[in-house]
Amino acid sequence: MVTTRARSRQLVVRSSCAGAVALPKRGRSETETRGWCDRAVNGSIVVLKPALDVANAIDSHCPYCALQCGMTLNHQGSGLDRAADCRAELEITPRDFPTNQGGLCHKGWTAADLLTNGRRLTQPLMRRGRGEPLLPCSWDDALDRIASAIKETQETHGRDAVGVFGGGGLTNEKTYLLGKFARVALRTAMIDYNGRFCMSSAATAAQRAFGLDRGLPFPVQDIAHTEVVLLVGANLAETMPPIMRHFTALRANGGQLVVVDPRRTPTAQQADLHLQPSPGSDLALANGLLHLVVEQGHVDAEFVRNRTVGFDDVRGAVRAYWPERVERLTGVPVSAMRKTVELLGAARSVMVLTARGVEQHATGTDTVSAFINLALALGQCGRPFSGYGAITGQGNGQGGREHGQKADQLPGYRSIDDAAGRSHVAGVWEIDPDDVPRAGVSAYEMLAALGTDQGVRNLLVFGSNPIVSAPNARHVEERLAALDFLAVADIVLSETAATADVVLPTTQWAEETGTVTNLEGRVILRNKALEPPQGVRTDLQLLSSLADRLGCTASFPTDPEAAFDELRRATTGGKADYTGISYERIAAERGVFWPCPADSHPGTPRLFLDGFATPDGRARFHAVDHRGPAEAPDVEYPLFLLTGRVLTHYQSGAQTRRIDALTEASPEPFVELHPSLAEHYGIAEGADVQVVTRRGTVAVVARICASIRDDTIFVPFHWGGAGRVNSVTNPALDPDSRMPEFKVCAARLELA
Secondary structure (H helix, E strand, O other), X not given: XXXXXXXXXXXXXXXXXXXXXXXXXXXXXXXXXXXXXXXXXXXXXXXXXXXXXXOOEEEEEOOOOOXXXXXXXXXXXXXXXXXXXXXXXXXXXXXXXXXXXXXXXHHHHOOOHHHHOOOOOOOOEEOOOOOOEOEEOOHHHHHHHHHHHHHHHHHHHOHHHEEEEEOOOOOHHHHHHHHHHHHHHHOOOOEEEHHHHOOHHHHXXXXXXHOOOOOOOOOHHHHXXXXXXXXXXXXXXXXXHHHHHHHHHHHHOOOEEEEEOOEOOHHXXXXXXXXXXXXXXXXXXXXXXXXXHHHOOOOOHHHXXXXXXXXXXXXXXXXXXXXXXXXXXXXXXXXXXXXXHHHHHHOOOEEEEEOHHHHOOOOHHHXXXXXXXXXXXXXXXXXXXXXXXXXXXXXXXXXXXXXXOOOOEEOOOEEOOOHHHHHHHHHHHOOOHHHOOOOOOOHHHHHHOOOOOOOOOEEEEEOOOHHXXXXXXHHHHHHHHOOOEEEEEEOOOOOOHHHXXXXXXXXXXXXXXXXXXXXXXXXXXXXXXXXXXXXOEOHHHHHHHHHHHOXXXXXXXXXXXXXXXHHHHHHOOOOOOOOOOOHHHHHHXXXXXXXXXXXXXXXXXXXXXXXXXXXXXXXXXXXXXXXXXXXXXXXXXXXXXXXXXXXXXXXXXXXXXXXXXXXXXXOOOEEEEOHHHHHHHOOOOOOEEEEEEOOEEEEEEEEEOOOEOOOEEEEEOOOOHHXXXXXXXXXOEOOOOOOEOOOEEEEEEEEO
């Protein structure tokens, strides 16, 4: 058992001579603002610990990735005297849930720290004017200021001058009401979320191949019972460690794992076969593997004939990807490709799994389509213990894209351009279907145009930190500064929140009840385990309060279960149908898989067994051609720059960089480079290094290792400031998914 204890702290963080609490001026860095929070008492900021006064043991789920590991929160402690220092104890124990089977990673074990360590927001903050500092204020003043700014912007510039930017960590209830708030209370088309930077390419490819996107169309437990897994662009041993139990079971059962990654990651080290292509060449590799599948007679002709359309075009396209050509394009030896196809062709069951490594490209949708083509040609989709799946990243990355916070979607995975879908959802919302705005623009397109005459001038951000997480982040930071008004609702004073005009403190995962849809499409329930600090409100409460101030008469429930029941009605008849899923069923059944169209329906753990979600029930092949990265290395920028995650941090690091055990384990950004590259540049281990691209420079320290290609460098994206690698990434967009090309661009190294 791991115990997280709130430490005794010096309570006075900062005091001003006038008796007001002065927080940083707009634009200060996170290091200047970290830990400034809580409540003004006699001119000082007092660190408040939450009162642990709910039942002692509460079953819940981890607040981080989409695996949504089961855990139990146990706490004890007497009442809390908020005027004096005190201690509170909160224990996390892993729970034997199907996804994690009793395991937790570093982040899960320490997930309670942010609840008790005082590094979170506990009252609204507002700046009185541009250039003024953020000061504590009342909720009424904060909400009145936001509502007034919204009205002024829309009266002057039109409804679409106000935008909403959501997050993939928000619960289904928040996601649903955020989409409703944008379209009913604001009547704006301008809403999108950071999941556009995560799952959009895989979702787009799955939609056009199968008619439906659900990250994994089968339970995670099925991994152990397949014969071969082809895992492409995923380092699960570091990003989702408990899932590796299922891969260990796979190999114990005689199965084999093939990993495709330019780096020899901890995941690749556990593989039976590791293919190490040059960055941005995955599409060529997929086409080359399919060429060999056709050549060696491994196509399941009966499956292709009876359950698919479009194979002839794909077969013709991959004729151009003979092995020797693909070796030149990718760097993967012909022998390794042939070995991979031998494994795939001999197996009765195969899973092809992709993740951000192949999706965060300007060719991401086509690359995923190429791997789907491979799975379809092998006859592996729509069969038990087989198929294509995408490893969803964010905690509610799946539910976040189902219920309306994407620019082009309404609840239930309905297209916003579908007249019948608009009519149904409008009926639930009790508005005229013609009043539902049409599709707005995607996330990066919205952010890149902030503050312009053609773009959003007033932005509301919920649970996201785009100053760190967006592509070409320096430009996004400049656009945020150009806004007429910015409001941020979050649990901490992130880099983005620190630049806002109004900051609203919201409840954390263990302080509220709500549902999340994990990477399998399993809808699970996070139970409230403790009361939030006084002065903190839920996102549902603040949306309801804002809607009232805007004169909106539509219902915005503040009770999570009531909000979920409305979501269920809104999804009825949609692709992601939650009608038969209730809080009671989720608790009784350890989660329910959508679609679940009725109370009597058992849910759908495995999709496509009886047909695909297309009009004729057949899956679609799509012929695609390799184009390479949008920005290839050249004489001036001779290296591939990759970005990604590390074991101890999550996303923009807004939460994990405030947990001591995690920051001690990984305190600063670094660049990973091959020993021969280090020798060429004269770089020693631990040296201060600058990574330079056409968009700027990032400051990091050198880590030298032989597990990466000698033409490639890797920098994790969890830090802001001078170490913010997303300042230099390429914002080129996939034409179909609008996914930015985070994963690869051209770069060079310089000694600092």
